[in-house]
Amino acid sequence: MKRDWLAPLGAVALLVLYTAVYVWQPGGQHRLVTISHVLYVAFALLAAALAMRAAFTFDRRRPQRRAWVLIGTGLVSWAAAEILWAYCQIFRPAEVPSPSPADILWLVGYIPIVVGMVVYYRPLSMAANRRRRLIALTLYAVLLVTTLVLVVQPLIASPGSGTTLGSFANMLYPMADLCLALISTLSLLVLCGGLIGQPWRSVVISMLLFALADLLYAYGVGNQTYMVGRNLLSGIVNTAYLFGYVAAAIGGYRQVTLRVLPSDA
Amino acid sequence: MSQETLPPRSGSDDSSIANQALCAEISLLFLVLVEGLSEAILKVGGKRLAYQFDRQLNDFASKHAWNALTGLADLSELREKVPDVDAGILTSVYLSFSQYARALAKRILGTQLLRSTEHSLRNSLPPRLAALNARHRIIPE
Numbered sequence: 001m002k003r004d005w006l007a008p009l010g011a012v013a014l015l016v017l018y019t020a021v022y023v024w025q026p027g028g029q030h031r032l033v034t035i036s037h038v039l040y041v042a043f044a045l046l047a048a049a050l051a052m053r054a055a056f057t058f059d060r061r062r063p064q065r066r067a068w069v070l071i072g073t074g075l076v077s078w079a080a081a082e083i084l085w086a087y088c089q090i091f092r093p094a095e096v097p098s099p100s101p102a103d104i105l106w107l108v109g110y111i112p113i114v115v116g117m118v119v120y121y122r123p124l125s126m127a128a129n130r131r132r133r134l135i136a137l138t139l140y141a142v143l144l145v146t147t148l149v150l151v152v153q154p155l156i157a158s159p160g161s162g163t164t165l166g167s168f169a170n171m172l173y174p175m176a177d178l179c180l181a182l183i184s185t186l187s188l189l190v191l192c193g194g195l196i197g198q199p200w201r202s203v204v205i206s207m208l209l210f211a212l213a214d215l216l217y218a219y220g221v222g223n224q225t226y227m228v229g230r231n232l233l234s235g236i237v238n239t240a241y242l243f244g245y246v247a248a249a250i251g252g253y254r255q256v257t258l259r260v261l262p263s264d265a
Numbered sequence: 266m267s268q269e270t271l272p273p274r275s276g277s278d279d280s281s282i283a284n285q286a287l288c289a290e291i292s293l294l295f296l297v298l299v300e301g302l303s304e305a306i307l308k309v310g311g312k313r314l315a316y317q318f319d320r321q322l323n324d325f326a327s328k329h330a331w332n333a334l335t336g337l338a339d340l341s342e343l344r345e346k347v348p349d350v351d352a353g354i355l356t357s358v359y360l361s362f363s364q365y366a367r368a369l370a371k372r373i374l375g376t377q378l379l380r381s382t383e384h385s386l387r388n389s390l391p392p393r394l395a396a397l398n399a400r401h402r403i404i405p406e
Contacts, residue, residue: 057311064309123308127381194375196310258310260317260373 007250011243018242022235032229033093036238037086043245044082047206048075050252054199057255063119068255070116075248077109098166107169110176117183124190132189140182143211147174151215155222170218177211195258202251206244213240287352292343294394294403295359299340301386302370302379310373318369325365334358356401363403 018039025032051072058065085102088095152171184203191197216237220226226234299322307315323339332338335348335355340362348355371379387395387404398404 057313059307059312062308064311124378127378129377190377191309191375192377194371194378195373196306196314196378197375255311258314260314260321260369 007253011246011250014246015239015243018239022229022238025229029229030090034090036228036242037082037089039242040245041079041082041086043242043249044075044079047245047248047252048072048079050249050256051075054252054255057258063123067116067120068252070112070119072252074109074111074113074116077105077112081105081109099169103166103169107172107176110180113180114176114183117180117187121183121187124187127190128186129189133186136182136185136189140178140185144175144178147178147211147215151219151222155218167218167222170214170221173214174211174218177207177214181207181211195260198258199251199255202247202254206247206251209240209244209247213237213244216240284352285347285349288350288355289347290394290397291352291356291359291401291403292347294390294397294401295363296343297386297390297394298363298383298404299366301382302366302374305378305382306370306373309378314373318373321369322362322366326362329358329361331358359403360401367405 021035022032049072051068055065055068055072058068081102081104084105085100088100088102151174155167155171181204184200184207188197188200188204191200213236216233217226220233220237225231226237228234228238303315303319306318319341323341326340331340335350337343337346337348367379367383370382374382383404387398387406390398390404
């Protein structure tokens with residue numbers, strides 16, 4: 001029996017549960033912070049493990065295998081960043097530096113992920129439809145310009161709290177996320193309509209959620225409105241962030257569990 | 266220089282040889298399609314999907330009396346043996362199998378990648394197979 005509904009159903013259940021915890025906040029704000037960070041760490045680790053496992057669905061000599069290993073390596077770096085950030089936020093919330101050592105791990109993590117996505121896309125690029133590619137590039141260019149105008153420019157104009165370097169890191173994240181979303185979208189445009197496009201659908205969603213979360217986070221930090229559990233903006237940031245990892249994990253899971261049924265032809 | 270004398274050949278021998286040659290070429294064309302699709306799936310979808318594609322194609326063939334028609338256990342035997350049957354019947358069997366293979370590959374790869382794979386397969390065909398493909402459309406435009 002095909003159980004394609006398991007992962008989305010689990011994600012919806014988690015969304016309902018997390019939203020309830022976020023609104024209700026049993027145990028207070030500090031408990032919510034702890035729950036949120038534990039979930040980030042758990043799903044970042046799960047996403048990294050599933051990406052690594054996905055690599056083994058390909059032959060050793062295939063670029064797709066290298067691509068998933070690189071994506072998994074980046075996710076390991078992000079998971080390590082999450083662990084470090086969780087430790088700072090839960091046990092030493094008053095002493096969190098900006099930028100923190102976790103920022104280094106997050107930013108370093110982007111490198112293998114970008115390379116992995118490019119490695120995956122390169123063999124597909126020959127089959128890419130030029131018109132669709134142009135539309136995607138235009139859309140992402142519009143998104144990037146919107147990001148620059150709405151978030152980055154006001155942050156530069158009034159740096160708000162935190163150091164210049166910390167603000168710079170916060171501005172870098174949404175742009176790096178959009179870059180990842182663009183490359184994964186280009187792969188998806190070639191693969192959409194086929195079973196093998198399923199993992200990439202989740203990867204694109206994941207990167208867009210990270211972009212949204214990082215964008216609003218940068219905006220919230222810049223305007224000093226970001227506070228876990230205190231307002232809608234923070235709620236969207238935390239939920240989008242968690243589900244960025246959840247979607248990445250679903251992407252890896254989809255790749256691992258891809259199968260053809262007799263009824264598929 | 267001495268010229269070797271060949272034994273006289275009857276008309277039925279000639280047509281049998283022509284039939285065999287056509288069977289060999291159409292089988293090769295079919296193999297190009299099936300192995301090309303399988304390779305594309307292996308490359309982008311992974312080992313398991315490619316294995317399932319091959320297996321389902323073989324299941325389809327066995328359900329459609331491949332063994333009874335050709336005496337071959339499965340489609341992979343085509344790499345070593347050419348079925349000795351009427352070329353017209355074999356061609357229509359391959360047409361039906363190739364339609365199934367393409368439908369299955371479309372479900373796995375999606376339309377765009379399937380088209381691109383078929384395009385590169387057609388371009389890689391030697392002239393004789395390209396001419397045969399133009400007649401029988403095993404790898405359609």
